Amino acid sequence: MQNTVIIALDFPDRSNTESFLRNFHGESLFVKVGMELFYREGISIVNTLKEKGHRVFLDLKLHDIPNTVHKAMKNLAAAGVDMVNVHGAGGISMMAAAKEGLYAGSSSGQNPLLIAVTQLTSTSEEMLNEELLIKGCSLDQAVLHYALNAKKAGLDGVVSSVNESTVIKEVCGSQFITVTPGIRLAGGKVHDQIRVATPRDAAIAKADYIVAGRSITEAEDPRAAYTQIYQEWSGQQHEITYR
Ligand SMILES: O=c1ccn([C@@H]2O[C@H](COP(=O)(O)O)[C@@H](O)[C@H]2O)c(=O)[nH]1
Numbered sequence: 001m002q003n004t005v006i007i008a009l010d011f012p013d014r015s016n017t018e019s020f021l022r023n024f025h026g027e028s029l030f031v032k033v034g035m036e037l038f039y040r041e042g043i044s045i046v047n048t049l050k051e052k053g054h055r056v057f058l059d060l061k062l063h064d065i066p067n068t069v070h071k072a073m074k075n076l077a078a079a080g081v082d083m084v085n086v087h088g089a090g091g092i093s094m095m096a097a098a099k100e101g102l103y104a105g106s107s108s109g110q111n112p113l114l115i116a117v118t119q120l121t122s123t124s125e126e127m128l129n130e131e132l133l134i135k136g137c138s139l140d141q142a143v144l145h146y147a148l149n150a151k152k153a154g155l156d157g158v159v160s161s162v163n164e165s166t167v168i169k170e171v172c173g174s175q176f177i178t179v180t181p182g183i184r185l186a187g188g189k190v191h192d193q194i195r196v197a198t199p200r201d202a203a204i205a206k207a208d209y210i211v212a213g214r215s216i217t218e219a220e221d222p223r224a225a226y227t228q229i230y231q232e233w234s235g236q237q238h239e240i241t242y243r
Contacts (some may be wrong), residue, residue, distance in 0.1 A: 002030075003028075003029065003030050003055075003230075004030070004208060004209045004210065004233075004234075005030065005199075005209075005210055005212065005226070005229060005230050005233060005234075006030045006031065006032050006057055006179070006209055006210065006211045006212070007029055007030070007031050007032065007212060007213070007216055007217075007226065008031075008032045008034060008059075008181070008211055008212065008213030008214075008217070009031050009032060009033055009034070009037055009217075010034055010036055010037065010213050010214070010217065011036070011037055011217070012036060012037070012040060013037070013040050013041060014037075014040075014041050014045055014048070017037060017045065020217060020222065021052075023222045023223045024223065024226075028053045028054060028055075029054045029055070030054065030055040030056075030057065030082075030209075031049055031054050031055070031056055031057070032056075032057040032058075032059050032211060032213075033045060033046060033049070033056060033057070033058050033059065034059045034060075035059075035060060035061075038058070038060060043079045046058060046079045046080075046081060047079065047080075050079075050080055055082040055083075056081050056082050056083070057081070057082060057083035057084070057085075057179075057211075058076060058079070058081040058083070058084045058085075059084075059085060060076070060084070060085070061085055061086065061087050061117055062085070062086040062087070062090070062098060063086060063087035063089060063090045063094075064090065064094070065094070066090075066093050066094045066096075066097035066098075067097065069086060069090065069094050069097050069098045069101065070097040070098065070100055070101035071101060072101070073097075073098045073099075073100075073101030073102040073105065073114075074101040074102070074104050074105035075105060076102070076105070077101070077102045077103070077104070077105030077106040077107075077111075077112060078105050078106075078107065081112050082112055082113065083112055083113040083114075083115065083179075084102065084112050084113070084114055084115075085114070085115045085116060085117060085159060086098045086114070086116050086117070087116065087117050088116035088117055088118050088146035088147075088149055088150055088158065089117075089146070091149070092149050092152050092153045093153075095116055095149065095150055095153030095154075095155055096153040096154060098114060098153075098155075099114055099153065099154050099155060102114055113156045113157070113177065114155050114156055115150070115155060115156055115157045115158055115159055115177065115179055116146065116147075116149075116150040116153075116155050116158050116159070117158070117159045118142070118143040118144075118146040118147055118150075118158050118159060118160045118164070119139060119142055119143050119146065119160070121160075121161045121180075121181050121182035121193050121194065121195045121196070122192050122193055122194055123139070123194060123195075124139070124194045124195075125138060125139040127194075128142055139164075139195075140163070140164055140167065143158075143160050143161075143164040143168070144164065144167060144168060144171060146158065147160065147164075147168045147171070147172055147176070148171065148172065151172045151173075151176055156176070156177055157172075157176050157177030157178055157179065157208065158176075158177075158178060158179070159178075159179045159180070159181065160178055160179075160180060161180060161181075161182050161195030161196075161197065162180045162182065162183075162195075162197035162201050162202045162205045162207055162210075163195055163197065163205070164178075165178040165180055165202070165205040165206060165207040166205045166206060169206055174206075177208040177209070178205075178206075178207045178208050178209075179207070179208065179209040179211060180197070180202050180205075180207040180209065180210050180211065181193075181210075181211035181212075181213075182194075182195050182196040182197060182211075183196070183197065183198070183199055183202060183210045183211060183212045183215065183229065184196045184197070184198065184215055185198060185199070185215055185225070185228065185229065185232070186198055188215050189214070191214060198232065199212075199229045199230075199232040199233035200232045200233070202233060203232075203233050203234070203235065210229070210233055212226075212229050215229065216229065
C-alpha cells in the first residue's frame with residue numbers, strides 16, 4: 001500500500017531540509033516541495049529527493065495564462081515529479097493546458113498526478129465573500145464548483161480541506177482524488193490555517209492524501225509526530241518503507 005501522508009518540507013534551504021530528513025534515515029517518504037524551498041534550490045532539490053527514493057509533490061500552484069502554464073508544466077514534468085498542481089482559479093482552459101503540457105513533458109511512462117487548488121485552507125467563508133468578492137455562494141459550494149471545473153479539465157483531483165472532501169467525492173466520483181492540507185493533531189497549534197482537521201477526520205471524510213507540515217517539522221520529535229499522524233490517519237501501525 002502506498003504511503004499517503006505527505007510531509008510538507010517548508011524549509012528555507014537544502015541544508016535545513018537534509019537535516020530534518022535525517023530523522024527518517026533510510027525511509028522512503030512522500031514529501032512536498034513548496035515555493036519557499038523551490039525558489040531557493042530550484043529543480044535540483046527535486047532531483048535529490050527523487051534520487052534518495054522519496055515521492056515528490058511539487059506544490060507550486062501554477063496560475064497564469066494557458067500557454068504559459070502549458071510550457072511551465074512541460075518543464076516540471078521532465079523533473080520526474082509524482083504530483084503537481086495549479087490554482088483552479090485559472091479556469092478550465094488553463095487546467096486543460098496544464099495537463100497537456102504535463103503529459104507532453106513526461107517521459108517516465110507514468111504521468112504525474114495533476115490536481116487543482118480549490119480554495120486555500122487559509123480561506124474562510126467570510127474572506128471568500130467579503131475580501132475576494134466571491135459572493136452568492138458558500139465556501140463549500142465554491143470548492144465544489146472548482147472541483148467540478150478541475151474534473152471537466154481532466155485533472156486527477158483537487159486540493160481542498162478535509163471538510164469538503166466527502167462531498168467532492170460524492171459528486172466527482174470516488175476516483176477523483178482529494179489532497180487535504182490543514183492537518184492538525186487535536187489541540188495542536190493552528191497557525192495561519194482556517195479549515196483544519198485531524199488525521200482521523202480526514203480518514204472519515206475519505207480523503208486520499210493528507211498534507212502535514214508544521215505539526216511534524218516543528219515538533220520536538222518529528223518522527224514521533226509523523227508516526228502519530230500516520231497511525232491516526234491509517235488506523236494502522238506505521239510500517240517503514242526502506243529505500
Ligand atoms: O490550500 C492549501 C494548499 C496548500 N497548502 C500547503 O500545505 C502545507 C501545509 O502546511 P502546515 O504547516 O501543515 O500548515 C503548506 O506547505 C501549504 O503551502 C495549504 O496549507 N493549503
